[in-house]
Amino acid sequence: MNQDIHARYMQRAINLAKKSVEAGGGPFGALIVKDGEVVALGHNRVTLDKDPTAHAEVSVIRKACKKLDTFDLSGCDIYTSCEPCPMCLSAIYWAHIDNIYYGCTKADAKDIGFDDSFIYDQIDLKPEKRSIPTSHILRDQALEAFHLWVAKDDKTEY
Amino acid sequence: MNQDIHARYMQRAINLAKKSVEAGGGPFGALIVKDGEVVALGHNRVTLDKDPTAHAEVSVIRKACKKLDTFDLSGCDIYTSCEPCPMCLSAIYWAHIDNIYYGCTKADAKDIGFDDSFIYDQIDLKPEKRSIPTSHILRDQALEAFHLWVAKDDKTEY
Numbered sequence: 001m002n003q004d005i006h007a008r009y010m011q012r013a014i015n016l017a018k019k020s021v022e023a024g025g026g027p028f029g030a031l032i033v034k035d036g037e038v039v040a041l042g043h044n045r046v047t048l049d050k051d052p053t054a055h056a057e058v059s060v061i062r063k064a065c066k067k068l069d070t071f072d073l074s075g076c077d078i079y080t081s082c083e084p085c086p087m088c089l090s091a092i093y094w095a096h097i098d099n100i101y102y103g104c105t106k107a108d109a110k111d112i113g114f115d116d117s118f119i120y121d122q123i124d125l126k127p128e129k130r131s132i133p134t135s136h137i138l139r140d141q142a143l144e145a146f147h148l149w150v151a152k153d154d155k156t157e158y
Numbered sequence: 159m160n161q162d163i164h165a166r167y168m169q170r171a172i173n174l175a176k177k178s179v180e181a182g183g184g185p186f187g188a189l190i191v192k193d194g195e196v197v198a199l200g201h202n203r204v205t206l207d208k209d210p211t212a213h214a215e216v217s218v219i220r221k222a223c224k225k226l227d228t229f230d231l232s233g234c235d236i237y238t239s240c241e242p243c244p245m246c247l248s249a250i251y252w253a254h255i256d257n258i259y260y261g262c263t264k265a266d267a268k269d270i271g272f273d274d275s276f277i278y279d280q281i282d283l284k285p286e287k288r289s290i291p292t293s294h295i296l297r298d299q300a301l302e303a304f305h306l307w308v309a310k311d312d313k314t315e316y
Contacts, residue, residue: 010296017303024314027307047314050229051220052252058211071208081300086281087248092290093277094210094245100285100292103300112304113315119251123244123281127258132250134258138168142239142261145175146270149185156182156205157271 009033009079010101016043017056017081024048027112030056030080032064032073032097039076040064056080057088061095071158073097082109085116086123167191167237168259174201175214175239182206185270188214188238190222190231190255197234198222214238215246219253229316231255240267243274244281 009031016029026044033039042060046052057080065071073095082104084092092100106116127134149155167189174187184202191197200218204210215238223229231253240262242250250258264274285292307313 006293007296011299014296014300014303017300018306021303021306021310021313026316027303029303046229046252046316050223050227052223052229052231052254052316053211053216053219053249062209062211065208065210069208071204071210073210081303083285083294085248085252086244087252089281090243090245090248090277091211093273093280094204094213094243096210097290100290101295102285102292103294103296104304105294105297108297108301108304112308115251119248120281122251123247123278127241127260132255132258134260135164136241136261136263137259138165138172138261139263139266141169142172142175143266145172145179145185145187145239146262146266148176148179150270152179155179158184158204158210 006079006101009038009077010081010103012038012041013056013079013081014103016041020044020056026055026114028056028080028082030060030078032060032076032078034064034068034073034076040067053087055085055088056082057084058091061091061097065095071095077101082106083116085109085114086119164237164259167196167235168239168261170196170199171214171237171239172261174199178202178214184213184272186214186238186240188218188236190218190234190236192222192226192231192234198225211245213243213246214240215242216249219249219255223253229253235259240264241274243267243272244277 178201
């Protein structure tokens, strides 16, 4: 019975992925559920919105946060038609989502031309070894912003 | 001389991080430069916008894409007051940015209470070993969306 519920939500995420392809987006869909209610539906909108961050999971997290009026999705689960890329996985962590359900794997995504696996591999490397040249400068000056944050009494932590 | 230019852009990113703290945001700023021109400025807006994905780098990538009317920031460099978290680093890869310049490190961010290092460690683990419980279901059905994508003749790749 419980498994049926998860399969039903996942099938909806898959249906969103299929509709996304028809609409001109990438083949990825996701939804967020809280307390047995669907909070938000999303699909990949990278090319439609000209926003490289508009993956299905990031899009549905943004929508759920707007709907629930919070930056903290504790108590929510995400169903996504494909294993989250590192951007989306990290967004799920930052949003404090409780559970992740996914369909296709990052290897499946690689097979149809998406860079998820490559980016997973890049993250593992030290900054100076990555394919995007990366320089570390002005750390002392940059730390001043962190000191301001630490000293601020009325800050909103997240 | 060339080093001076990078230091100047980085100092602007740091100034954005400081202003962000004053404005009630997190202590992070970033800017994107193309052909010697600043394309967009950004800072952390997680709590201001109630959007857990609104880190400085993701925010400035979205703004730059809007300004340049593209999802591909090839030819652009990013200056960020702190080493990108995995979400932002992946967004930089997806946006095809050419060069990254950063100030504080992920260890510095950890020292003032941000989860960047923890998320880097989580990404390294297999899905079933991560702190967020993760389930893999309905792969065969999910692959149908990928098959639609492969079969579509007029798709916009990204």
